[in-house]
Amino acid sequence: MSASNSKTRRSGEATAALLIAAALPWPLMATNSPADLTQMSLEDLMNVQVTSVSKKEQKLSKTAAAVFVITQEDIHRSGATNIPDLLRLAPGVDVAQVDANRWVISIRGFSQLYSDKVLVLIDGRSVYENVGSNVFWDDNSMPLEDIDRIEVIRGPGGTAWGANAVNGVINIISKSAKATKGGIVSAGGGSQETASGFAQYGASLGTGGGANGAYRVYGQYLNVNNSITPGGQKAADGWHGWQEGFRTDWDLGSRDGLTVQGEYTETAGGQTMTAVFADALPLQAVVNDRQLNTAANLLGRWDHIYENGSDSSLQISTDYEHRRSHMEVDALRQMTDVDFTHHISLGSRNDVVWGVGYRFEDDRLRPGTYTTVTPAESSDSLFSTFLQDEIKIANSLSLTVGSKFEHNGFTGFDYEPSAQFAWTPTERHTVWASAAKAIRQPSLVDLGLESDVAIVPMANGSFATLTLRGNPLTKNETLRDYETGYRAQLNRSLSWDVTGFVSVYDRLVTQEPGVPFFTQTPGPPHLVLPLTWGNGANAFNTGVEFFATWETTKRWRIRPGYSFLNMSITRDPASLDMKVLGTARNDPKHQFEIGSWLSLTRKLDWDSTLMYVSSLGNLNVPSYVRLDTRLGWRVGEFIELSMVGQNLLRPGHQEFDDPEIHT
Numbered sequence: 007m008s009a010s011n012s013k014t015r016r017s018g019e020a021t022a023a024l025l026i027a028a029a030l031p032w033p034l035m036a037t038n039s040p041a042d043l044t045q046m047s048l049e050d051l052m053n054v055q056v057t058s059v060s061k062k063e064q065k066l067s068k069t070a071a072a073v074f075v076i077t078q079e080d081i082h083r084s085g086a087t088n089i090p091d092l093l094r095l096a097p098g099v100d101v102a103q104v105d106a107n108r109w110v111i112s113i114r115g116f117s118q119l120y121s122d123k124v125l126v127l128i129d130g131r132s133v134y135e136n137v138g139s140n141v142f143w144d145d146n147s148m149p150l151e152d153i154d155r156i157e158v159i160r161g162p163g164g165t166a167w168g169a170n171a172v173n174g175v176i177n178i179i180s181k182s183a184k185a186t187k188g189g190i191v192s193a194g195g196g197s198q199e200t201a202s203g204f205a206q207y208g209a210s211l212g213t214g215g216g217a218n219g220a221y222r223v224y225g226q227y228l229n230v231n232n233s234i235t236p237g238g239q240k241a242a243d244g245w246h247g248w249q250e251g252f253r254t255d256w257d258l259g260s261r262d263g264l265t266v267q268g269e270y271t272e273t274a275g276g277q278t279m280t281a282v283f284a285d286a287l288p289l290q291a292v293v294n295d296r297q298l299n300t301a302a303n304l305l306g307r308w309d310h311i312y313e314n315g316s317d318s319s320l321q322i323s324t325d326y327e328h329r330r331s332h333m334e335v336d337a338l339r340q341m342t343d344v345d346f347t348h349h350i351s352l353g354s355r356n357d358v359v360w361g362v363g364y365r366f367e368d369d370r371l372r373p374g375t376y377t378t379v380t381p382a383e384s385s386d387s388l389f390s391t392f393l394q395d396e397i398k399i400a401n402s403l404s405l406t407v408g409s410k411f412e413h414n415g416f417t418g419f420d421y422e423p424s425a426q427f428a429w430t431p432t433e434r435h436t437v438w439a440s441a442a443k444a445i446r447q448p449s450l451v452d453l454g455l456e457s458d459v460a461i462v463p464m465a466n467g468s469f470a471t472l473t474l475r476g477n478p479l480t481k482n483e484t485l486r487d488y489e490t491g492y493r494a495q496l497n498r499s500l501s502w503d504v505t506g507f508v509s510v511y512d513r514l515v516t517q518e519p520g521v522p523f524f525t526q527t528p529g530p531p532h533l534v535l536p537l538t539w540g541n542g543a544n545a546f547n548t549g550v551e552f553f554a555t556w557e558t559t560k561r562w563r564i565r566p567g568y569s570f571l572n573m574s575i576t577r578d579p580a581s582l583d584m585k586v587l588g589t590a591r592n593d594p595k596h597q598f599e600i601g602s603w604l605s606l607t608r609k610l611d612w613d614s615t616l617m618y619v620s621s622l623g624n625l626n627v628p629s630y631v632r633l634d635t636r637l638g639w640r641v642g643e644f645i646e647l648s649m650v651g652q653n654l655l656r657p658g659h660q661e662f663d664d665p666e667i668h669t
Contacts, residue, residue, distance in 0.1 A: 021198035025087075025648040028191045048557050051077070052434075052495050058127075058157040058177040060394055060406065061166050062349045062359050067493060070406060070426035070438035072098070072505040072551060076156040083603055083613040085636030085650035086150070087199055087228075089178065090143050094617065095601065096158040097567035098505075098551040099174075100593060102619075102662035105243040106198075106233045107144045107275040110662045113160050113174030114509065115547055115573050115593045117662070123446055123483075125163065125171035128178045129267070130345070131305055131323045134170050136386075137337055137369055137379075139449040144245060144273050145301045145327065149204055149226050151190060152253075154181040160551060161507060162444035162487050164422030165408045168363075168390055169447040172485050173509075180267070183208055183220040183255040196650070202228040211254065219256035225249065232276075234658060242294035245275030261311045268304040275299075281333050282376040282458040284528055288469040290461040295333040302326045316350035335379055336372035341365065357396040359408075364389055369450060379476070380454040386415035394424075404428045416448050417482050434495040442487050448480040452515065452539055462535060470533035474517065477539045486510045502554040509548075513541035514575070516583035542581030545590070546574045561605040569597045591624035611638040625663045631655055 052067040059071045066075060074096045086092045090109040094101045100117055102110040112121040120140030126133050133146045156178050163171035186208045194202045208222030225248065232244040251269035258264055276296050283289040305323040312318070325341045347361035365388040371379045394408025409423035424442035431437075455476035462470040491505040520536035553567035573590035577583060599617040606612055614635040621629040633655045638648045653659070 021652045022196050022650065025194035025202075025650065026192060027646045027648075028644055048495060048498060048501055048555060051075075051555065052493075052501060054155070056157050057179075058159055058163070058175055059166065060359055060396070061347050061361065062357075067434075067495070068428060068430060068436055070404075070428040070436075070440055072160040072489060072491060072503075072507070074098075074158045074160070074503075074553065076158065078154060079603075081150050081153055081156075083611060083636065083638070084615070085613065085634055085648065085652070087194070087202065087650075088143075088147060089150075089156075091652075092150070092156065093158070093176065094599075095615070096156075097553040097597075097599070098160045098549075098569040099158060099176075100597065100619075104662050105241065105277065106230050107243055107245040107273075108277075109143050111141070111143070111176075112593070113158075114507070114549060115545075115571055116173065116589070117593050118589075119662075122449075123170070123172035124174045124176060125167055126176045126178075127167070129180055129305060129307075130177065130321060131303065131325070131343065132167075133325075135339070136367060136447075136449055137339060137371070138451045139170070139446065142299070142329070144247070144275060145271060145299050145329075147228075147247075147249065147271070148178070148180065148251075148269070149206065149224055149249075151192070151204065151206065152180050152186060152222075152224070154179045154185075160505065161440070161489055162422075162424070162442040162485055164444035165392060165394060165410050165424040165442065168388075168392075168410050168412055168422065169414070169420065169445050169482075172444045172446050172483070180253065182265075183222045183253045186222045187220060198231055198233075198652075200229050200231045202226070211256070218258070219254060221252065221254040223250075223252045225251075242276040242278050245273060247271065247273030247275075247299075263309040265307045265309075266305070269302065271299075271301045273299045279333055282461055282471065284376050284458055287471070287528060287530065287532060288461045293333065295331060297334075298330045300326075300328045314350070316348065318346065318348040321345045331374060333376070334374040335377050336374065338370040339367065340369075341367040355398040357398070358394070360391070360393045362391045371450070376459075377455070377457040379450055380456065384450055388415075389413045402430050414447055416453065420445055420447070420482060436493045437491070438493075439490040440488070442485075444485045444487065446483040448482070452476055452480045453478050455539075464533065468532065470522070470535050472535045473537065475520075475536055475538045480515070480539055481513050481541045483514055483541070484512045486512075499557040500554065502552065504550070504552045506550050507548065509545075511545040511547070514543035514545060514586070516540045516542040516577070516581050516586050518542060519582050519584075540581065540583075542578045542583055543586045544576050544578070546576075548572050563603040564600065565603075566600040567598070571595055588624040592622055594620040594622060594629075596620040609640040611636070613638070619661075622662070627660050627663055630659045630661070 054066045054075050055063045056066050056073055057063055059069050066073060076092055076095055080095055090101055090111060093099050093111060100112045104110060110117050110121060113124050116123050120138055122139035126141045134141055159175040163175035167175055189207045192204045204226040206222055206224035211219035211221055227248040229246040230244055232240040249271040253267035256264040276294055279295050280292050303325045307321040309319050323343045327339045329337045343365045345363040349359045351357050367386050369384045371382050390412040392410040396404055396406040398404050406426040409421050412420050422443050426440040428438045453476045457474045458471045459474050460472040462472055464470055487509045489507040493503045495501040517537045518540040520538050522533055522535050525534055549571040551569045556564045571593060575587055575590045597619050601615045604612045617632040619630055632653055634652045636648055636650045640646045
């Protein structure tokens with residue numbers, strides 16, 4: 007929980023940066039060079055292989071889901087310096103920067119400081135936090151140069167990935183070490199990200215001419231300046247950090263492959279908070295809090311192809327994270343995840359994917375100045391299995407059905423079924439429809455939080471504390487989702503993708519007022535106004551998402567996108583929550599963007615993205631227009647210079663404000 011007073015900050019700062027990248031003169035370094043626009047045709051883009059929908063390779067054009075892929079070319083030419091800014095490229099994804107080190111990233115609604123209905127993966131490893139149902143984006147950075155693609159699924163992905171893949175799945179997939187041989191050094195600086203640096207080296211592994219593997223090692227550093235308040239003062243939200251990591255990929259014969267990779271990250275950041283001091287009531291003060299974060303992970307994956315043509319993957323990963331704060335809960339998390347997947351064709355009509363998984367998580371939570379979580383120590387196991395069958399009804403018709411089955415320590419047994427129908431009358435046209443169920447399971451904060459969020463003055467000089475409490479009886483939030491879409495490559499230069507959806511949510515979390523009571527602990531004696539989490543709200547959402555790609559010439563590609571979201575939230579008759587109805591206006595109803603990728607010459611690129619985001623009525627955040635642009639010049643064979651400008655139309659604007667973090 008946070009009590010940061012972000013309302014004083016301008017989260018959309020106008021920034022400028024100069025980036026320099028130099029490739030070491032190594033014969034295989036060409037694999038790291040930016041691809042020319044003409045190297046990937048529109049047909050190639052439609053036939054990109056994606057793996058996040060069903061845990062098997064599928065052509066993007068044939069998937070029965072709302073999928074968008076951010077490619078290597080998109081990453082390189084966007085000018086973005088972090089993953090949240092990259093995700094602005096994906097239609098239907100709402101990205102709002104809260105301050106210098108925090109972002110709100112959501113899909114199809116329910117935006118909040120720590121959005122809890124989007125599952126985020128890095129190479130299939132979940133980085134979703136079960137302590138508070140959120141993703142810490144400052145701890146989950148990676149070199150953009152090493153990202154192969156980002157697969158964004160809008161809509162539920164529970165059948166393949168399980169709990170918390172409610173409104174979408176974001177899977178960040180890194181390049182094989184075989185694709186990053188050679189060296190690269192880059193450095194940059196600007197008005198917001200004042201300094202950044204990255205160095206990497208990769209080579210083959212093996213002896214003599216029989217090399218059967220490759221490796222890369224890297225390190226990166228960044229320093230982000232404090233944002234500026236409307237009054238012109240610097241906030242206390244700047245951050246800096248460094249990361250080092252490695253990856254190895256091995257061919258163990260003709261049927262087996264092995265990947266081992268790991269990372270270590272340290273970051274330090276700050277925030278301005280209005281905090282209640284539980285040990286000095288009724289003291290409530292604005293303070294600058296510092297956070298020190300340490301994270302590490304190690305992943306191993308063995309891929310095997312059987313003699314019958316089927317394939318399997320066994321992935322084992324372990325994560326360590328320690329977030330230290332003077333004011334908030336000190337959280338230490340360790341998690342081990344084992345996942346086995348088998349893909350097999352049964353005859354000519356059934357393509358089956360099944361798997362089993364086990365996850366063990368150990369959490370240690372020390373109380374902060376105004377927040378505690380009970381129990382302070384927790385160890386939980388998650389057991390899962392899933393089965394999904396793509397049934398070929400005819401040459402152009404397929405039906406995919408399946409379900410995930412899980413047992414967790416919070417709510418016991420859950421299942422998440424789905425059905426997907428795809429009709430491909432020609433190679434260039436796909437019509438699809440789907441129905442699915444997904445859940446968000448309660449977190450440790452949902453079950454055991456105790457947080458004094460505000461001091462309320464009373465008559466005669468007395469006071470009361472407004473206290474938010476967890477509920478050990480909190481249930482799963484559930485989604486029943488229905489979608490349909492049409493994806494087409496109309497000709498060699500134009501394609502489009504449109505999706506419509508209806509989403510029905512049950513048992514959404516509410517804050518239910520309880521009976522006030524007096525207490526003497528901690529002193530002095532005062533009144534407590536309790537708010538306890540419940541499951542007293544429901545929602546009915548509808549929307550449309552559209553994007554197109556138009557290759558006007560071999561040198562110029564334009565990509566417009568638009569998303570519309572209509573949210574309707576209702577309370578159960580027994581609910582007394584006074585705020586939940588307003589959260590339907592925490593998300594933009596309209597988002598529009600148009601990207602332009604223009605190769606002026608063989609060595610000079612000019613790329614721009616213009617975005618419009620409508621107002622957030624419940625948060626008093628006005629609509630805004632954002633313009634990002636990049637000019638890239640390849641100097642010779644091994645050096646590139648880039649000048650990037652972000653938010654160029656306004657010196658600063660607010661993108662989000664979470665009322666739950668204000669007193």
